[in-house]
Amino acid sequence: MEELKFEELELCPEILKAVKHMGFEEASPIQSKAIPVIMSGKDVIGQAQTGTGKTAAFGIPLLEKIDPKNKKLQAIVLCPTRELAIQVAEEIRNLAKYMHGIKVLPIYGGQEIVKQIRSLKSGTQLVIGTPGRVMDHMRRKTMKMDHVHTIVLDEADEMLNMGFREDIETILEGIPQEHQTVLFSATMPKAILEITKQFQTNAELVKVTKKELTVPNIEQFYYEVKPKNKEEVLSRLLDIYTPKLSVVFCNTKKQVDLLVNGLLGRGYFAAGLHGTGFAQRHHHRLPPCAALLAHGHHSRLSAQGGGQPALQRHQVFFQRQPHHPHHGCCRRAACAADQRRGHRYDRGAESPGL
Numbered sequence: 001m002e003e004l005k006f007e008e009l010e011l012c013p014e015i016l017k018a019v020k021h022m023g024f025e026e027a028s029p030i031q032s033k034a035i036p037v038i039m040s041g042k043d044v045i046g047q048a049q050t051g052t053g054k055t056a057a058f059g060i061p062l063l064e065k066i067d068p069k070n071k072k073l074q075a076i077v078l079c080p081t082r083e084l085a086i087q088v089a090e091e092i093r094n095l096a097k098y099m100h101g102i103k104v105l106p107i108y109g110g111q112e113i114v115k116q117i118r119s120l121k122s123g124t125q126l127v128i129g130t131p132g133r134v135m136d137h138m139r140r141k142t143m144k145m146d147h148v149h150t151i152v153l154d155e156a157d158e159m160l161n162m163g164f165r166e167d168i169e170t171i172l173e174g175i176p177q178e179h180q181t182v183l184f185s186a187t188m189p190k191a192i193l194e195i196t197k198q199f200q201t202n203a204e205l206v207k208v209t210k211k212e213l214t215v216p217n218i219e220q221f222y223y224e225v226k227p228k229n230k231e232e233v234l235s236r237l238l239d240i241y242t243p244k245l246s247v248v249f250c251n252t253k254k255q256v257d258l259l260v261n262g263l264l265g266r267g268y269f270a271a272g273l274h275g276t277g278f279a280q281r282h283h284h285r286l287p288p289c290a291a292l293l294a295h296g297h298h299s300r301l302s303a304q305g306g307g308q309p310a311l312q313r314h315q316v317f318f319q320r321q322p323h324h325p326h327h328g329c330c331r332r333a334a335c336a337a338d339q340r341r342g343h344r345y346d347r348g349a350e351s352p353g354l
Helices: 013-021 029-039 054-065 082-095 113-121 131-140 156-161 165-173 190-199 227-241 253-265 278-285 298-303 325-333
Strands: 044-047 075-078 104-107 126-129 150-153 180-185 204-207 218-225 245-250 269-273 290-295 312-317 338-346
Touching: 013 054, 013 082, 029 044, 029 054, 029 204, 044 054, 054 075, 054 082, 054 150, 054 180, 075 082, 075 131, 075 165, 082 104, 082 126, 104 113, 104 131, 113 131, 126 131, 131 165, 150 165, 156 165, 156 180, 156 190, 165 190, 180 190, 218 227, 227 253, 245 253, 253 269
Parallel strands: 044 180, 044 204, 075 126, 075 150, 104 126, 150 180, 218 338, 245 290, 245 312, 269 290, 312 338
Antiparallel strands: none
């Protein structure tokens, strides 16, 4: 199927105007395939990687279906992390820029729940939330599900990897029987197929596969390194390649702090990026030839530049990562201009506490 112009998708003038304002004329492959099917009301299984335009692929049909005159909750998008929930909400708000009366609300843990409750009571038609916080509002009865006609599971495989399966099933069981379920996932493990079988009806598969699993201009290396030698090898890589910015991914906050201190002790400019907030205050002032160390949900931010311009960057996995390396490469480096990437795995067990 060829890519379509947005004008060919029979969208309302307000959305077409917003899309044009955002600088887009031609729909991406996943948008060309998914938008007509979702707008038809069918349940959909969308297989597409991050960076393919899938947010608009489900966001545009959601906006087309929402009745702005009805101030009840009408649609829910579940996301694995607060960062993604905020990002999706922002993009859908941009798509709804010229549509009056539609309120989009991101809800997630870590934000004051009283503020969220106040916003929900004031009339929100579309909620973008993490499963845990959506469950919380359902228990409090601050989210009324009676008028929900569509639910989207974005990055469903990530949500399952993070242990949200029971929450997802509880949420799906709590919405009206007559509804549309749209699921997007980069991979299709057995658990995903079980959810689709249980909670979708005659779902249509919309699949977009890239010819290559990795971004073409990313050069990848693999090093098998003993735990005690990893810091030394990383230092040598920084000396050899002298990158403008290196992004190093660790599995724990403790490992981030230990490695930052180690690199600083060796004379490198380094800063950590995790929930303590240190790097949120300081990483945008990193000098050239610096290392930015990331952990957890903050890795999404750092992979997209960490506040730095699109320079040549090195990305290094300092510890074993839970996903297939090619899968993570596509997710985390899809927007990079020109990067080298080193996958670094240990020989033997990890050091205790790392």
